[in-house]
Amino acid sequence: MIEQENQPYITFNSKYLVTGLQERKALLVQSFCKDSKSQNLLFTDRAFEIGLVPHYKSESQHHPGIEYIHGFLELVIVIKGKAFLKIDKNEYNIQKGDIFFHNNNTKFSYHFKERTLQTLHVPFLPRILYRNVVLSSDNRNLLQFQSLEPFIRDDRLFRYKIHLDGEIFDRILSLAFSLVDIFNRAEYRVKQREILYRSFEVLLRTIILEYEKLYPEYRPRHNFIKVIIDYISRNLTEKINLDSLAAITGLTKQYISSAFKEKLKISIIDYINNEKIQYACNLLDSTDKSIYEIMSQSGFNSVSNFIFCFKKHMNTTPGRYRNKSWKK
Incomplete structure (x- = not known):
């Protein structure tokens, strides 16, 4: 599947261009930096301009797990190997075929169970998903929520990780490596960015459709404000707080507060x-x-x-x- 691992550039299925080890290191230096105060991992100005940095990783167990906190969102696809994913104080098993999301401002690290772990990462900024859409602030907020709900869930059980195999996983891998290929060939050429963004949208849409198949309860939560309003109206005689609303929606208290006020122009x-x-x-x-x-x-x-x-x-x-x- 992955050929010429030690060469300057490697390929996936003899088709898609993927950076080799040295080029990956250079890419990381060019694309990411640490905030001097919080030590969070952020996009450099160059990466911030384009809004996403898809890349392939092959990491060895000889390098112990390093803790990260992102200032962006990230899609991760496990291509080969097994590991523990530690999120805050909780550990979860991950293996080939797993697809999951890293929220921003959440501490995580990888701890290897096998010699190497091959993964594909797509760190990105939400703005690229509605870059060409002219919307009111209310509708823009709703569109962002509908596109990004998997990323903002406060799901301590890691239940919304999905595991795929067979043809659908091969299709998602092809879409993901195609995205990396476009990024590597186009670099930061402005004319190629729309192709890059559209390719990412196809990948994200395909993954979210699989979420909806595996978790039917996921779909109604797109209209989470209606769910909250209905819950409040049915429970006026009870104590209602952000903890109870987070429990019924699976969303963080911070996101509920900001999105509710943005939508209804009143604090929750x-x-x-x-x-x-x-x-x-x-x-x-x-x-x-x-x-x-x-x-x-x-x-x-x-x-x-x-x-x-x-x-x-x-x-x-x-x-x-x-x-x-x-x-x-």
Whole structure:
């Protein structure tokens, strides 16, 4: 499959051009650098301009696992070998046929179970996926989410790694090595970038389709904001926080907060509190229950917090609201 490993350039299936060992080292120096403060691995200015750096790696067990934290997203395909992938404090087995994603700002390292591990990597920036699309900020955010959901999942069980073999894995490998080949031949020529980007989109789309086949529950989560809104409306009497929303969506709390505010122009905490206050208003209008009872039934755990949120959203206290409502 991989020929001429020690030559300046090697090939995959005698067709696609792949960098050899020395050229890979030069490519890494040209494309990646460490942030002086955080020590995170970042794109150099040259790599940042193009937005992705697909490359093949063949690593030896004689080089112990080095911990990385990326400032970009990365697709990884295991071509040959077995290893442990350590993400933060958790370890997962990976082997030939595995395809997975590295989120940015997550610490990881590889620890070898065999002599060598051959992998193909596509580190990239999200902006290249919607570079030519003219959208509102809301729709742009939704498009980014739909394209990149596998990367931003907070899945501690590593459940969304997929394992493929046979014809479909061979097809994905061909698409991936074709991408590397285009990158190596075109280098940083501006005229070739659109071909490079389109090739990556085909590869990513093919992989995500396999995700959807293996994990049917993956598809509905594209509309995660609707899932969150429905959950909030059904659980107004309960305590709702970002932890519970992360649990039902499989997404990080940080992503939920930023994407929700980008889409609805309100923070998710303010949205939850507003819905709870509207529920409390209905109880104040239609029942003679005490303020304390209504506070509890609206999912608040302290009178002071309930009154604070009520005044913030209704510009009055619960007691004054009830008196005014009953006078009508």
